[in-house]
Amino acid sequence: MNCQCAEIVTPGLLNLFDARQQLIKAATPINAVEKITLDQSAGRVMAEAVSSPHDMPGVDNSAMDGYALCLTDYQADAGLPILQRVPAGSGVMLLPKGGCARIFTGAPVPMGADTVVPQERVTLDQRGHIHIEGNLVGGANIRRQGEETRMGTPLLAAGEFLDAASIALLASHGINTVTVKRRLRVALLSTGDELISPGAARSPGQVYDSNRVMLNVLLAQAQCDVLDLGVIDDSPQLLHQAFDHAETVADVVVCTGGVSVGEEDHVRPVIEQRGGLHFHGVAMKPGKPFAFGYLGPVSSSSTPLIALPGNPVASLVGWQLLALPFIHAMQGRSVADLQCYPVKAGFSQRGPQGRCELLRVVLDWSKGTPVAQLAGGQGSHMLSAASQAHGYLMINPATEVIEGSSYHYYPINQFAA
Template sequence: MNCGCAEVITPGLVDLFDARERMATAARPVAGGERVALEEAEGRVLGDAVAAALDLPGVDNSAMDGYALRLAELTPRGLPVIQRVPAGAGVMHLPEGGCARIFTGAPVPIGADAVVPQEKVRLDAEGRVHVEGGLSPGANIRRQGEESRAGTPLLASNTRLEAAAIALLASHGIAEVTVRRRVRVALLSTGDELIEPGQPRAPGQVFDSNRAMLKSLMAHQSIELIDIGVVLDDPHELQRALERARDEADLVVCSGGVSVGEEDHVRPAIERLGGIVFHGVGIKPGKPFALGFLGESLDAGTPLVALPGNPVASLVGWQFLALPLLQGCQGMTPPPLQRFPVKAGFSRRGPRGRRELLRVVIDWSSGTPVAQLAGGQGSHMLSAASQAHGYLLVDADTDVEEHHAYGYCPAAQFGR
């Protein structure tokens, strides 16, 4: 039975997109950098812009396996093959009156003005080349420097280095890059009931899934983790843990104890050591999310993200709100939230007073994307979140109707 607790409308909640913008603008990029080998740069953020080291391609080369020739020399008698140019060969001159057998990536001989793919060539009994179909000057030739010229910008500073960017750097022979230092993130969970996975469990105790989940999410962000562990619901213990986090980290992330119950001690501890910027976001799940700071101010102190204790609410809070703050601390501009319309494959009473983020899977069996519920939608239910492809974003006071279109946010954009 639903007690209706989740339908209580709380005044003063920050809109999801306003909160996301405030998180991004609150970030201050960390100072300092280091030089790392390219094979160690995955996930790191460029500290300095990188210029092209050479022209790419370095010379005019062939985009096809085929034959390099002069268009003016094509005749009904065909052209003899008088040269062979493999990839890695030096630049040759094409003698008059013939063509060159050439392979993808090989330098186009000087004098040739087109490459004809081998699929469009017929060889006669004498081995002469006859071209089938039309051909225009420059066909199938990659021109020197058409991708980049030596000295021109290659990658901007604050670019996150992933596979394609690393391949681009390698293609210029660049073996080392300057990257920003890793953001130091202090992580803690709060709650007397929490124990580590693998420990014996007494009645009333629960395993700390939030910290395991957040560690996994952070592992994709190339940060330096300071794992403070589980902190008891004791004001003095919590204050000591937050003081350590403040002194050692660039960003503090805690989960649990941020609501307004008698045993929720996180907010008072934050206010003693710093302050709260905002508390409460108009989303379901994830309403108790808070942004705060430890120190004199948000600008001068250490930013703190307080995530809800319910695991799915904590997941949503990280993906939609905390991640943009971390990306800003890394020096990056957080990308806009990806949203595209999908049809709902179910009907459901909509949320009251706040947006709802339903965990869904996308069904393509009809040829168009249809969102289906991934399972139970309680903020404590990780099963659906573990199967979901993303989130169906339902506006406040809007019922979900089958076959109608709604905004969809894919989980892939959050680093899953």
């Protein structure tokens, strides 16, 4: 489900979902690739498709511990003698006529056997013959050769993200090397005279730089190589120098702060002097000052730049809803639609004006169905609520929040890179 907020937005601001699509469309996937082993591949992006080199399973094998037999050989009164033992890892054997084989999970089914009976249904008489409880079904409990994949069956497509399950799939087919996209290089910087590093002594008016710490983590989770350029003071000259370096060493530049329209907000004019802006201002709360531009003379061949707001929650929301899909598209990944579902509000409040609002909420399941409650203060500087939130309740412009009414809920776990 791809839920969207209403088209009624403040003039001059871009609709959130239009901005998201513009970013995805503007992304040019990197072409550089490298070959790596599976133990290095977690979180990487497939650069080319991979097909199965052989049938899986490679031979008929037993789905459980039990006894392999030919159904026509079994007589209930006489039972069957155990004439063979087949452990996992053995070769394909020939079932002796008139007897059965003790077999274990994953072991090749002997030629001549057409059924495996679970050991729980078998008893042994004094002669050591097996007797079976219940009805026999031909072909039961046998994993057939190629029932999962045949040789040449596509396993993973180009652009797929390598997680634990997909890596295990490749390993199960004996594949140990994959061709993946090179990691995206992202230059990261914060702007602001007031910013200091966590752990430093703080004077009145100074602010700890949480954005750069947060984005370092988020970019690393997104499998990017981060070039941390530190904090840049509110100086056009210093910004020019930082951007000049960033566009020569990175595939993408991400900066935070200084992107509004105040006298000390220099990021926008410097971007426009060094390149240009695709858009500035998105009709969402928090996150309105979000900007997307480029560094260089020509948009199509320049270094893309994402400018996130300075308020930390606005920066986080801008990353999750707008910057992350752009990064995924640059990596050559398939960008998933935003997932949302209706959830009732457990509170009432006035609706937003001119922008859709993303309320940080937690889900209360105490009554059997989820009810959204505010996670705390909703200011764009209040990380405490953002750190507790399970997701966002999106409220369309000019829409009142009424307790008991349903609104679009976006789980935060979908933004885990």
